[in-house]
Amino acid sequence: MDRRNFLSRMSGGATMLAMTHLLGAARGAEDRQDPLPGSTSLPHHTPKAKNCIFIYLVGGASHIDLFDPKPELTRRHGEDAPASLVDDQRFAFAEKNSAKLMGSRFRFQRPTAGGLTFSELLPRLQGVADRFVQIRSMHTYAFNHHPSELLLNTGSANFGRPSLGSWLSYGLGNETQELPAFAVLTAGVASTAGAGSWGSGFLPTNHAGLVLRKRRDPLLNLARPIGVCPTIQSRTIEEVCELARLQEGESAEAAIRNYEQAFALQRSMPEVVDLLGEDARLLSDYGYERPVSNDLRGWEGGSERTFDDFARNCMIARRMVERGVRFVNLYHATWDHHQKLEKNLRLNCEVIDQPIATLIRDLEHRGLLDETLVVVATEFGRTPLGENKLGTTFASGRDHHPRAFSVLMAGGGLKRDFVLGGTDELGWNATESPVDVHDFHATLLHLFGIDHLRLTVRVAGREMRLTDTAGHVIHEILA
């Protein structure tokens, strides 16, 4: 029997099976297990956002060098750190007794009508600045990377909690059968918290972020094992489904659904990361295969490949939200610039500036920005002091600074060209409309139609939620 005859004997084939069921109702919130009464009626209110592209700058991007201009700090560059500020401050490395103020070496660009301005390192983002809300008054309580990354991504500084994407997947389900609800793409070096930042914690692990590989197959186990030809693979899936049909019950139905989705994933995942069909000019606009700076020595943000990786990830993110993926998490590491801040920031900004700006324009052009929330965030800011840790003679970087940092948000039911909050004249404290991480999370859930107080899961004797015991929706930034 040759392969063609073999296939012809298949009763409809897995392709037919897959098509039949894929046209049915999308998997959704009914997959949740043990939901509380409050979480069965999701969404709680009309959502503004359907998808989210969450760009995470791992390591603590410097607010005072990129987003929050502080001319007074520049004027007082080199002065001793004010005792009133540093006395009760904990540092990772800086020596508070001898630390000096360090102004930014970078100029800021002409602000938009709404007051948004970016550093000269981000010229293309300045070109789309009027699409953003900029929160300049973010603050956190965790001052080291691992807990702080976890806090921003999961609402808790302790590991083991579900990430933001997991909560959305759990609460709202998956809009697409062919792709995961929550995908993770990385560029640069590794993030400290790793899977803790995209894990599902106490939620079922199918709500964890699926990490796409940069090379080879994007998802693990997409490729058939050696020796298994497409004919046999299709026949296997068909037979598994047919055998499951002989049984009754929920597990048999789930098995059929999963094998059909697995069959679909083998086609859809390679397709979604395959950029060959994209317009070459658009690819170029994203910065794919663009010439990059020659001197990468000492750079902590990756390698020459990182530029393409990040550009590609941004475009894949757009393709994913087009296809219904709920939450796409892009990571770039590291922005932890204890030294050589100037060079590291220049190169890191070169990595992200063009791709993110093009992503915003591309989403807008396709009519997706209104329903897609784009977030650019980091775990904390950096000190207005130069880092003078023991043994250094010259401060060329900044230490961790949880008291103030900035995040950018665009689309998905937010205002445009709007700045919320602010820091003091040195960028030390969030003084105007301070926003903590829980407020930030409550607002994100709100945009997806979720009341953060009502999306809970009972664990260890109490109702757990993304916002822990805190969080207020920031109504000022909602459109």
Place this chain on the structure above:
Amino acid sequence: MELEPGDRLHFSLGQSGDDWMLTMGRFQISTTNSDLPLVDADLPSQPWNSQQGPSSGASQDPLFEYYLLRDPHDQQLADSIETFRKLAPDDPASIMAMVVRESETRRATRVMERGDYESPGEVVEARLPSWLSRELGGEANNRAEFARWLFAEAKPIVARVLAARVVQRLQGDVVLRPEAGNSWVAPDEALQRQVNRLAIRFAESEWSFKHLVRDAVLSRGDSHLVTPHEHRAARQLESEMIRDTLLAQSGLLHRSIGGRSVVMPQPLGRSEGAFSRAEVLPTAAGKELYVRGLYVWWQRTSPMPFLVQFGTPATNQCETIRLETRTAEQALSLLNDPMVYDHIRHIALNHWRSGHQESWSDQRLLEETSLSLLGRDPTSDEAERLEALLTELRAFYLANPELVDDILTGVLWTPDSVQDRSDLAAWIMLTRVLVNTPDFLKL
């Protein structure tokens, strides 16, 4: 055979495999027409009297000692016993043992604000919860009292918790379900009674888990006994057990107990986004690859994908009930994961070789394979489908021998003839179908 009085017959009972032999017992019979046994200088002075029977410990001891001195393996055991005898003190009361004792000074224990180890808060005094304090008469406030209460015969709470956990895992029945407002409900009264009985017998059996598990499997509800076969529970195997099952069935499982956790090789590109020691630690090789799931190193920032896909939760969370998940990624793992595929090939090989050696029919081989993977025979409808599939697969691989070579590459043993090779390939693919059916994942 004709025997004369005084003749001796030597018997040796053994069991052998391909590369091993187990001595199960040896004995000799001396023939006599007397009522008295023959006295043999080579035998202990009190030989085993068949009329006395094997239940007599007094008669077995010398025999045991006798063989201990003659078998090289048993000689080693005898040496070990002697060593322990020498180590044992004359006065057992002099043996020292670790015990828990309350310290006279207590270390200050603080609340860590929001769980942050960097943020120590107020000092917490040692005391028992008020409900527990009432249980203990309001006096006790230390761990020793608490430990006594936990294991009190009057209220075997630990035994009951463990029994409930075993029942929950074996039967898939939830013994207690959390409700809003910090309360718990028992959904099934009969189940409560079953758990209570199991707990009592568990404590009475000197906390024998083996006894408890057997008891739980054999009893259900209002004490009517059922066969284990009726107890095919609906719960999904836990991820570690799925891996262990595949390993055990393939004959690859490394059964050693104890030792360090083993870092499994990370799939290429899987952990590049996460700061991960798994990338720098030496990874498993050889038989270490086949240790039980219990010993797989859990890298928090980049855990083993197979375990995550099948629901191993974050290890810092206390999960009394593993949440079952059914996902397309699991299907992809069972279909395509190179590790799973390798195990499937060896599972099929084991059954196929047994079938060949024992001249099993296809039906028998199918039943044996199904029993080992699904814990049951195939139904008639399933058997009909699978036999038809087998026929198709055989024809397909006979016509496509180049695919057979690919399938058998890396398998520990392969047949020579084209016919056998294509037949084995067909059985491998059939086994792959069985591993992917829903019942394979059930406990």
